[in-house]
Amino acid sequence: EQIKKGDFDHFMKKEIHEQPGSLTTSMRGRLKNGIVGLGGLKDHMRTIRRSRRIIFIGCGTSYHAALAARPIMEELTDVPVTMEIASDMLDRKALIFKEDTAVFVSQSGETADTLHALEYALENGALCLGVTNTVGSTLARKTHCGVHINAGCEIGVASTKAYTCQIVVMVMIALAIGSDKLSTLAKREAIIAGLTKLPEQVRDVLKLDGEMKVLAQSLIDEQSLLMFGRGNNYATALEGALKVKEVALMHSEGMLAGEMKHGPLALVDEHLPIIVIATQDDSFSKQQSVIQQLHARKGRLIVMCSKGDASLVCPDGRSRVIEVPQVADCLQPIINIIPLQLLAYHLTVLRGYDVDQPRNLAKSVTTQ
Numbered sequence: 001e002q003i004k005k006g007d008f009d010h011f012m013k014k015e016i017h018e019q020p021g022s023l024t025t026s027m028r029g030r031l032k033n034g035i036v037g038l039g040g041l042k043d044h045m046r047t048i049r050r051s052r053r054i055i056f057i058g059c060g061t062s063y064h065a066a067l068a069a070r071p072i073m074e075e076l077t078d079v080p081v082t083m084e085i086a087s088d089m090l091d092r093k094a095l096i097f098k099e100d101t102a103v104f105v106s107q108s109g110e111t112a113d114t115l116h117a118l119e120y121a122l123e124n125g126a127l128c129l130g131v132t133n134t135v136g137s138t139l140a141r142k143t144h145c146g147v148h149i150n151a152g153c154e155i156g157v158a159s160t161k162a163y164t165c166q167i168v169v170m171v172m173i174a175l176a177i178g179s180d181k182l183s184t185l186a187k188r189e190a191i192i193a194g195l196t197k198l199p200e201q202v203r204d205v206l207k208l209d210g211e212m213k214v215l216a217q218s219l220i221d222e223q224s225l226l227m228f229g230r231g232n233n234y235a236t237a238l239e240g241a242l243k244v245k246e247v248a249l250m251h252s253e254g255m256l257a258g259e260m261k262h263g264p265l266a267l268v269d270e271h272l273p274i275i276v277i278a279t280q281d282d283s284f285s286k287q288q289s290v291i292q293q294l295h296a297r298k299g300r301l302i303v304m305c306s307k308g309d310a311s312l313v314c315p316d317g318r319s320r321v322i323e324v325p326q327v328a329d330c331l332q333p334i335i336n337i338i339p340l341q342l343l344a345y346h347l348t349v350l351r352g353y354d355v356d357q358p359r360n361l362a363k364s365v366t367t368q
């Protein structure tokens with residue numbers, strides 16, 4: 001086992017640091033001369049483009065990856081995209097039609113809830129597309145078509161490199177579906193250019209490891225940690241909080257910043273730590289005003305912003321700031337989750353919990 005971990009103490013840390021390589025492997029052979037080629041989808045592209053709706057379905061981190069890809073899928077395809085947590089879809093017997101494309105996202109390809117939702121979608125005649133890390137898995141075998149994420153074997157129960165590779169693959173799927181639209185050509189070209197530079201920028205953000213350890217030291221005895229995001233980075237807030245809960249065993253909630261004044265604001269005081277994700281995109285000015293409102297309530301803020309923006313998000317220098325590289329808006333969740341993965345890792349080690357095998361959890365949940 002130690003040989004497999006190499007220079008790292010834990011698989012989670014190794015897998016976090018493997019992300020520049022796993023993202024490169026996910027994209028390998030799929031971006032040629034500015035065009036995205038996904039062999040597993042080519043025979044179904046016409047049907048997907050004509051779908052009445054795209055439904056993303058998954059559980060836990062895989063659901064969050066789909067949520068992160070939703071805005072770009074809607075923008076590039078002009079097809080409405082809805083989200084379903086697999087168990088909830090089954091509980092509600094949600095409506096699903098033969099004109100729908102159902103996209104099932106699962107690292108293992110063996111999650112019971114996701115596979116039952118797949119059976120349900122197949123019975124209802126939807127086109128079923130799989131996004132998985134596991135070649136030969138039930139999900140890969142039972143879907144009509146799909147794309148492997150090629151993240152490499154993930155051993156830590158906390159999913160890290162699979163999450164970022166799932167997002168990259170779903171961005172590529174959005175690019176491929178939308179490739180017949182002239183109106184989004186410039187945007188697609190910018191994203192493809194961004195994808196080629198992404199592994200280097202991930203390498204850059206991994207240098208925050210030491211800074212995240214220091215931040216973890218300051219949070220070690222907290223009862224709770226909130227994370228506020230919106231737009232492209234609502235998923236980042238949910239996923240960051242899930243990482244903190246599942247490995248550091250600390251209560252943490254990811255929240256939609258737009259909902260703050262509808263309830264969560266009551267929690268804010270000078271003690272409760274709150275991470276606000278405020279990197280540059282269309283939501284930036286709204287996040288600036290969220291920060292002002294939190295400051296007005298003496299909130300204890302940790303603000304994640306784009307490099308060089310510290311004085312914009314924290315003019316009085318009172319908050320802690322995490323600066324990350326700015327990338328294309330749909331790729332920013334890939335960059336932004338990395339400091340939060342590192343924070344969850346260090347919090348776990350400092351609090352003395354089992355990093356790779358958190359209590360009560362299994363890597364793959366094969367029962368309903």
Ligand code: AGP
Nearest residue numbers: 060061062106107108111158159
């Ligand atoms: C993530 O850190 C969790 N271990 C968990 O939420 C996981 O993503 C979920 O159980 C779904 O697993 P899957 O991707 O293998 O379907």
